[in-house]
Each structure stands twice: as structure tokens, then as C-alpha cells.
Amino acid sequence: MSSIVERKKLVKGRVVLIRKSVLQSISTVKGVVATGIKTINDAVELDFTKSVSFKLISRTKSENPSNPAGKVGKETHLENNVSVLRTLGERKEEFDVYFEWDHNDMGTPGAFYVKNEMNDEFFLVSMTLEYPTQQITELEDQNHIHFDCNSWVHNHKSYNRIFFANTPYLPGNTPGPLKTLRQEELKNLRGDGTGKREEWDRIYDYDVYNDLGFVDGDGALGHPVLGGNKNYPYPRRVRTGRKLIQKPNNNNNNQKGDKYEEQDDEDYYVPRDENFSQGKRREFSQIVTKALGGRVAPLLTSLYLKSTSNEFNGFEEVLKMYEGGVNLPLSITGTATPPSALNFPTPHAIKESKFAWVTDEEFAREMIAGVNPVVIRLLKEEDFFVPANLVCNCTQPSTVTKKDLEANMDGVKVDQAFAAKRLFILDYYHAFLGYLTKINELPSAKAYATRTFLFLKDDGTLKPLAIELSKPHRCGDRYLGTETIVVLPAERGVESTIWLLAKAHVVVNDSNYHQLISHWLNTHAVIEPFAIATHRNLSVLHPIYKLLHPHFRDTININALARKSLISAGSIIEETFLPGPYSMEISSAVYKNWVFTNQALPKDLIKRGLAFEDGNGDLKLVIEDYPYAVDGLQIWNATKLWVQDYVALYYSDDNAVKEDTELQEWWKEVVEKGHGDLKKEQWPKLQSCKDVVETCTTIIWIASALHAAVNFGQYPYGGYIINRPTQSRRWIPEPKTQEYEEMTNNPQEAFLKTITPKYQATIDLSVIELLSTHAKDEVYLGQRDSPNWTSHQRAQELFKIFTGNLKNIEKEISDRNNNKELRNRTGPINLPYTVLLPTSDPGITYRGIPNSVSI
Incomplete structure (x- = not known):
């Protein structure tokens, strides 16, 4: 400390940083990839402190009239390690730093340079200067200048870094000595739009979705590039500059945009400061390993689903996934005690009742208080009546009529309900109908475009009145129109099973x-x-x-x-x-x-x-x-x-x-x-x-x-897959068919063969x-x-x-x-609507509003 005491006009600072750990990077949900990297933790304390240097920059005084940039002080290094701040998942360390700085000559600091002379990077959390002065505006802390950094600092050969104090300025109000630096930093962040982005880059640029790839057998129109094309518009994503490869099986109609970004499994880019924190990387890796690696990967190659049916054997087998799990055979696991490979937390929807989800009230309630409460709308008179255009000589589409709706409207007439704004619709007709021909040609897909009509009861709950199921109608080799059926609520017999299947198609x-x-x-x-x-x-x-x-x-x-x-x-x-x-x-x-x-x-x-x-x-x-x-x-x-x-x-x-x-x-x-x-x-x-x-x-x-x-x-x-299935594999059975007979004799089996099967359900639940x-x-x-x-x-x-x-x-x-x-x-399942409670503990809590789209 003797050398410090001898210095003149010292300004003391406190630097908080995080040294890089080996468990630093995860590029895919497959795991952690940053292995074999030499880390800062390998260096001795002295080497680290002498390898990181700082220079203060004035915000009030310039170098000279020809150079408006702020005056730059002498270089200084980190001093003694003051403390280690114990935090969740990260090891923050505090260091003292002392600057030679004469206020009369240099003015007030407003930024600083930091230089990293090591081969590895570190995370700079903040720096705080003890700087009491009357020249700091009354809007600021009168005793300190804070620099909120929160950024990775790489080797100085890659780029030099500048950080600004926390005082906000509109561009026109920026102190003169900081204006050029402000513009230069933005220029660095924009880049020049060329080249492959490296892992340490902090460059933000736009690109189309040309990194979604393709699968074997894709034709010229298969898996198109999204964005930059009037046929396939899309928001932009961050440009990475990875090598572009031509899509296979293209023909003369191939467009310039039909190129895809090539990335190795363990190689992807986001601007350096956009990576998850070290703690979140570890936690994310652990969750992925548990959810995907521990459940899905064994199922991908196991004989379990190859040698057994991919169908659930009744609702009881679905429930076993949450109540003890379904064990894999020893021949697959290779352990003395087979693990419960299909063992998931009990979803909130069935914690209070295992069957309340099936009620019409809960079906309707989830449209305004469930996972997707943002689509239901007021029914308009103009979309109530669908013209009954003839499709071909053999088929006439069904349409919803006033009689259909009024059968369950508690004596209220349709005209009265329109006037009182009591009719609503969950409408997926236009979103899906145009793609149903393609979808229904997939190996196991059998889907409709649905419209669900609902009535607002006196007690404030919604009551489903009718479900309209539509699909493109095929007459010979041609699709000539839309085939529509209408299903009404029923509580008994085969009609109640058809109603349950219709609701399943809506939920899909x-x-x-x-x-x-x-x-x-x-x-x-x-x-x-x-x-x-x-x-x-x-x-x-x-x-x-x-x-x-x-x-x-x-x-x-x-x-x-x-x-x-x-x-x-x-x-x-x-x-x-x-x-x-x-x-x-x-x-x-x-x-x-x-x-x-x-x-x-x-x-x-x-x-x-x-x-x-x-x-x-x-x-x-x-x-x-x-x-x-x-x-x-x-x-x-x-x-x-x-x-x-x-x-x-x-x-x-x-x-x-x-x-x-x-x-x-x-x-x-x-x-x-x-x-x-x-x-x-x-x-x-x-x-x-x-x-x-x-x-x-x-x-x-x-x-x-x-x-x-x-x-x-x-x-x-959705954790209870039969409440929110993601696939439909059968249409509503027609009388005198094998499927209709099966539906009559075993409604549960018919229902489960209609929705997401076992293997796909396991993946869905894990994700x-x-x-x-x-x-x-x-x-x-x-x-x-x-x-x-x-x-x-x-x-x-x-x-x-x-x-x-x-x-x-x-x-x-x-x-x-x-x-x-x-x-x-709360509804029949007795699940309070808590998802918009602002705060939450970690885990699956069904509450909490994070600041950002972070998962």
C-alpha cells in the first residue's frame, strides 16, 4: 500500500467481476460443450490482477479542439481482491482499483476503457467510483459514479471495450466528449454485415430464417426459407454468418432465398452478452438432461416402444406416468432396478380431480383462463351463417343453424344473444383449412379446422353450444370444397363419445x-x-x-x-x-x-x-x-x-x-x-x-x-396429455365402420387412438x-x-x-x-388463475412474470 499512498489525487473504485468457469457454454440442449478450455481460474491471483487494466475517460473535458473525445487518464490495474460475493450459481469477486485523476485538469469521469491481456475472457459486472463533486447533476448519486457493465470482456486483440456511466442522455444532450465514443460503440455493435461471427463477437445484425434446415426427400418447395419472401414472410433473427449450403433436390424454380445456414451440432452464435448466465447454463443443462436425456433418449433407441404398442392402454396408463411411472425393461436399462422412464410431476389440472378436465365447463373455461386465452372472440352475425354451397353431386356440407345453438341456450334466442353480446367463437377455420390437405396426407394425421360456438350463461361461465368440424372435400382425385359436420353436446351414449372426440379435435x-x-x-x-x-x-x-x-x-x-x-x-x-x-x-x-x-x-x-x-x-x-x-x-x-x-x-x-x-x-x-x-x-x-x-x-x-x-x-x-393433445389421428367415425363400432364398445380406446400416442406424448411432456x-x-x-x-x-x-x-x-x-x-x-379442476401473479419461486409454479422471453 505504500506505493498507493504516495500517489497524488487518487480516485478509488470498486470492480465486481466473474471469472470464467469451465462449465461456461452450452450450445444445444444436448449438453455442455466448453470442455478442455483454459480458464481464468487456472491463473494465479497476481497474473489476473496485472492482466486487466482500466483507463478513465472524461465526460466534461476533451483532449483538444481537433479531438472532441474526452480526455483519457493513465492506465491502472486491479489491486487487492477485497471479497467474494456469494451468489446463486455465480462467484462474484470484488477488487479495488485506484486511478490517478485530477478533477481540475481532467474533469468528471463519464466512461472507461478496459483491456484484457489474457487469452480468456471474464464477465465485468460493474465498477463504482467514489467521486463526490458538485459538478455531478442533481439527478445523480452525489457521492458515487456507477458503471453498470454486465458484459464479457475478451482478449484486447479481438476488440477494445468501453463502458459508460449509468447517467442517461438523449443523443442531443450527450456531453460533447462522449458523443464520438457513443457513436463508435454503436458502430461496433452493428458490424459491417459480412463475415462469420465468432463466439466472442458482440455484433447484432439481421437475417432470415435460413437455419431451420431440411430433411431427406425435401423437394424444391419443402421447408422453405422464412423471411425475405412475400410467400413466406417472417420476423428476422440474429445473423450468424455461418456457411450457406444449397438445398438439395432443387429444380429450376428454386429461388435465391432457398439456401440454408449450416451449423455443426455444437456450433452456433449469439452475440456474446446474449448467452445465458453461467448459473442458468448449468441449471438449464441439468433440466435438459433430466427431461430429455433421461426420458426421451432411451426411448428413441429402446425396444420398449418397438416391441410394444405405442398406444396408451386406457386412461389409467396415462395416469401412471404421474403416479409411480412406467418402468423400462431390464434389457434396455441394464440396471438391477429399472428406472421409471415415464415418470412426470403431477400436472396441476389433475391434482384436485382426475376427471374434471372432461366437463364442458372446464373445456370452455380454459379458453379464457387456460394456456391459450388469447384467441376466443365475440361471434359476429356475418360469420354465423356459412353459405351452404354445393361441393359436388354427392355431398352437401353441414352448417350451424339457429336451431342447433338454441337447443342449449337455456331458452334465450340467438337474436337476443347477439344483442346482449352473449355468443362467442373459438375459430380455427382459416388458420388450418388451407393446410389440411397437406396435413391429412401425412402418415398418421387426420384433422379438421374447427369452430366452437359458446354461450355466456347468467352465472358468468361459458357453455359450448356446438362444434363445427371442416376439412377439404375430395371427390375422386380432386379437392372441390369443404366438408363440414356439426356436433352438439351430449351426455349419454355414443353421441357423448362423439362430442368428446369433437372437443379433442378443437383442443388439438x-x-x-x-x-x-x-x-x-x-x-x-x-x-x-x-x-x-x-x-x-x-x-x-x-x-x-x-x-x-x-x-x-x-x-x-x-x-x-x-x-x-x-x-x-x-x-x-x-x-x-x-x-x-x-x-x-x-x-x-x-x-x-x-x-x-x-x-x-x-x-x-x-x-x-x-x-x-x-x-x-x-x-x-x-x-x-x-x-x-x-x-x-x-x-x-x-x-x-x-x-x-x-x-x-x-x-x-x-x-x-x-x-x-x-x-x-x-x-x-x-x-x-x-x-x-x-x-x-x-x-x-x-x-x-x-x-x-x-x-x-x-x-x-x-x-x-x-x-x-x-x-x-x-x-x-398440457402436462396431462389427454387434456391438451397435440395430434389427431382419426376423424370422427362414421356409422357402419370398424372405428364406429370400436368407439361404441370402448370409448376410452377410441379417444386415445384419436389423440397423441405414447411416444410423442412423452416428448411433448418433457419439452x-x-x-x-x-x-x-x-x-x-x-x-x-x-x-x-x-x-x-x-x-x-x-x-x-x-x-x-x-x-x-x-x-x-x-x-x-x-x-x-x-x-x-378456478373452474371445475379447482386451479386458481395465478399465471399473471408477478413474482415466483424457481420451478414449475404456474405463476410469475419474467421481464423477458427467457425460456
Whole structure:
């Protein structure tokens, strides 16, 4: 310390960092790949501290008139290791650092350079300077300058790193000495659009979905590239620069876009700071090993399903998967005591009752309080009557009539119900009908496009009235129209089995639409372009960057893993979900009509006819006990209030929005590149403070509450596969057929042979168990992973108010769940609607709103 004492005008800092561990990287759900790597932990303490150096940069004084960049101080190194901070899954260490810095000569620090001279990287968490001065604005901490870093620092030969203090500035208000550095850092993050991205790169650029691959036998039109093609529009994903290979079996009609990105199994790229934390990597690997490696892999090669039927032998065998498990033979496991290979946690849907899921009330309730409560809409008179056009000389399609509906409407007439807004529909006709010809030509698929008609009863619950099942009608070798049958509720006899099968077909439609559209497309896929554009165009100094950045945490990484193992050609989704190889095409077809502004919850509810504005401008729900909407609107309103107050801190008027060059370029890229396949006219112009508030609130809503609502209920409801099957393999049996006789004699067997079989069910359950699990290091809405995420004290105060409002909402949601008069809150299965409670413990909890699409 004697050398330190002798120095003049010292500024003390505290550096927090994490040294890289060997269990650092996982590129696929197959496991951990970072083995054999020399780590920082191998180095001695002295070598480490002398291999990391820092230089402060002034924000108030420039080098000279010809060089406006801030003055740079002398290089210094880490001093003694002060402490080790024990945290979940990570080993944070604190070091002292001392800078020679004369305030009169150098001004106030606003940034710093860091140089890593080791071969390996380390994670820089933060640096805090003890710097009391009157020149720091009244909005900041008066005694410290905080640098919230949270970034991997690689060897300096790859790139030099700069970090800025936590004080936010709009571009026009940036201190002169920091302006050039601000622009240079954004330029580094954009890259030049060329070359293969290396694992240490921090470059954000756009690309189409050309990394989903293909399978043997694909023709020129099989597994098309998504994005950049008017026939297959899609949001963009992060560009990796991997080698492109020509798709096989192409012909003269092949388009330029029909190339695919080639990636080795253990080789993929996301910008370095987008990787999971070390703790989450370990946890994710363990869950994957348990869920997929421990259950699915043995089944892939075992004689168990090759030598036995792939059909469940009754509902009791399904229940065994949760009550002790189904053991594999010794010849497969090679152990003295065979493990329970098919042993899953008991899903919430059957914890209270094993049969309540089958009731009509629960079937309808899950449309407004289940896994996919975002599709049901008010029935319109114009889509009630379907023209009964003649298909061919031998078939006339069925249509729903007033008589069909009124048979179960408790004496209420259809016209009265329309006037009172009491008729609703779950409509999957247009989403699936265009693909049913292809789907039904797959080896085991037999599917309909469904419409389900429902009535709002006096007690506030929904009652299914009729199910319309449609499929393309074949007459000879030609498809000439649509064949439609209508199934009405029944409680006894063969008609009740047909009704149960019709409901199963509805749920298969719903399960597939949920996974491909409501979940993957409408949250995961659409949010990634916003994350890319934010890093490319909004400096870390920008207040909107600080607002939005937490809501992109882990999204790019989880999406890359999904493209590798879940939605790629021949992978899990194609193997276990109804549309098979057409799954992603269907999501592309729906994306054509995706409109950003309609993702705002109030507009979504109004568009679906489930809410309206009264004379005072207040939003009123058509179904008052609509758990997703009631809880969601509270979360939406609290979020919007927080965003509104935050935005007002930085934009004094609409002109300030228009003059914000970074903000305008950000939005331009979102519209023209990130979502460039959609019509520009549908996007807001981002010319006012109101536009900024609505836009940012919608982004946060999609990434947090909307994703939570359609994700974390997957296992609680869908873990019981017969409640939410993903495949349909038989149409409704016709009289005088073998299937009809089997349905009459053994309804359970007929039902199980219609839905997802055993092997595919095992994979489905393993995946949704993983997707429904909260990580230990999750950061929830109303939380930040760093207490010093901004130095703006008023912003910190407003965020605390937001956090407090969410706590109040959490209590109100719990109170509603305890209100027995609100029958849709728990339903026949007695499962309270908790998925929009803001906080959660780790695990499958059926609650908790993470800040981002992180799983």
C-alpha cells in the first residue's frame, strides 16, 4: 500500500467481476460443450490482477479542439481482491482499483476503457467510483459514479471495450466528449454485415430464417426459407454468418432465398452478452438432461416402444406416468432396478380431480383462463351463417343453424344473444383449412379446422353450444370444397363419445395454434427484431435503452436454441405436433396479418369484441369474469403508468421525440428490417411522446406478461396429455365402420387412438416441463438485476412505485381467486388463475412474470 499512498489525487473504485468457469457454454440442449478450455481460474491471483487494466475517460473535458473525445487518464490495474460475493450459481469477486485523476485538469469521469491481456475472457459486472463533486447533476448519486457493465470482456486483440456511466442522455444532450465514443460503440455493435461471427463477437445484425434446415426427400418447395419472401414472410433473427449450403433436390424454380445456414451440432452464435448466465447454463443443462436425456433418449433407441404398442392402454396408463411411472425393461436399462422412464410431476389440472378436465365447463373455461386465452372472440352475425354451397353431386356440407345453438341456450334466442353480446367463437377455420390437405396426407394425421360456438350463461361461465368440424372435400382425385359436420353436446351414449372426440379435435387445433402462433410467433419470434434493433441503434446511454433492455434478457439465446432443437426440420415440433413439416409455414401464413399495435392488450380485447370503451372512455369487458383480461389489464395499466412517467423525464414535448436521431433510426430499422416483410402502413410513426409510451408499453407487454400468460401454464394444463393433445389421428367415425363400432364398445380406446400416442406424448411432456420451469436467476417484472441500473434518482423512485403497484396487484389477484362467485377463476379442476401473479419461486409454479422471453 505504500506505493498507493504516495500517489497524488487518487480516485478509488470498486470492480465486481466473474471469472470464467469451465462449465461456461452450452450450445444445444444436448449438453455442455466448453470442455478442455483454459480458464481464468487456472491463473494465479497476481497474473489476473496485472492482466486487466482500466483507463478513465472524461465526460466534461476533451483532449483538444481537433479531438472532441474526452480526455483519457493513465492506465491502472486491479489491486487487492477485497471479497467474494456469494451468489446463486455465480462467484462474484470484488477488487479495488485506484486511478490517478485530477478533477481540475481532467474533469468528471463519464466512461472507461478496459483491456484484457489474457487469452480468456471474464464477465465485468460493474465498477463504482467514489467521486463526490458538485459538478455531478442533481439527478445523480452525489457521492458515487456507477458503471453498470454486465458484459464479457475478451482478449484486447479481438476488440477494445468501453463502458459508460449509468447517467442517461438523449443523443442531443450527450456531453460533447462522449458523443464520438457513443457513436463508435454503436458502430461496433452493428458490424459491417459480412463475415462469420465468432463466439466472442458482440455484433447484432439481421437475417432470415435460413437455419431451420431440411430433411431427406425435401423437394424444391419443402421447408422453405422464412423471411425475405412475400410467400413466406417472417420476423428476422440474429445473423450468424455461418456457411450457406444449397438445398438439395432443387429444380429450376428454386429461388435465391432457398439456401440454408449450416451449423455443426455444437456450433452456433449469439452475440456474446446474449448467452445465458453461467448459473442458468448449468441449471438449464441439468433440466435438459433430466427431461430429455433421461426420458426421451432411451426411448428413441429402446425396444420398449418397438416391441410394444405405442398406444396408451386406457386412461389409467396415462395416469401412471404421474403416479409411480412406467418402468423400462431390464434389457434396455441394464440396471438391477429399472428406472421409471415415464415418470412426470403431477400436472396441476389433475391434482384436485382426475376427471374434471372432461366437463364442458372446464373445456370452455380454459379458453379464457387456460394456456391459450388469447384467441376466443365475440361471434359476429356475418360469420354465423356459412353459405351452404354445393361441393359436388354427392355431398352437401353441414352448417350451424339457429336451431342447433338454441337447443342449449337455456331458452334465450340467438337474436337476443347477439344483442346482449352473449355468443362467442373459438375459430380455427382459416388458420388450418388451407393446410389440411397437406396435413391429412401425412402418415398418421387426420384433422379438421374447427369452430366452437359458446354461450355466456347468467352465472358468468361459458357453455359450448356446438362444434363445427371442416376439412377439404375430395371427390375422386380432386379437392372441390369443404366438408363440414356439426356436433352438439351430449351426455349419454355414443353421441357423448362423439362430442368428446369433437372437443379433442378443437383442443388439438388450439394446442397447435397456441404453440406455433400464440407462444412461438407472437412472443419469441416477433420480439427478437426489437432486441436486435435496440442494440444496434440505442446507445446504452439512451434512456429508452435502459427502459427496454431488461425485457430482452436471454431471448436471442433461447430463440437460437429453439431453432436448433425445437422448430428445425425434423425436430421435436415436427415430430410431435399435428402440422409436422408444415408447422413453421403455418406460423408464417398467420404472421402475414400480424399487426404490432394490436398486440397492446386493450386493443387486442377490443379487436376480438371482448371489450369496448364506454361513454367515459373506460374499458369494459364483455365477459366480466375473464381472468386473463382482468389480471392482464391491471398489469398493462401499471406498466403503462410506469412507462409514461419514465418517458416524461426525458422528452419535454413531441419535438424532442422527432429530434431523437437514435430513436428514429431504431424505429426505422424495426419497421424496415426487423419486420420488413409487413406493410409499413400498419406501424405507428413514433412522432410523439404518446407514441413512445404506447410502443414501449406494448414491447414490454409482449416480452413479459403476454409470454408468461401463454407459456407458464403449459405443463400445469398440457402436462396431462389427454387434456391438451397435440395430434389427431382419426376423424370422427362414421356409422357402419370398424372405428364406429370400436368407439361404441370402448370409448376410452377410441379417444386415445384419436389423440397423441405414447411416444410423442412423452416428448411433448418433457419439452413443456422444461418450458414451464422458472430458472433460479430469473428477474421478474418490477425487478432489475442491478440496483444501479440508472443513476437517475427520480427514475429509480418511479420504478419503486411501479414495483409497489405490482405488489398490490398480486394481492388483488389472490383475493379474486378466493372469491367463489367468480367461477372462472378456478373452474371445475379447482386451479386458481395465478399465471399473471408477478413474482415466483424457481420451478414449475404456474405463476410469475419474467421481464423477458427467457425460456
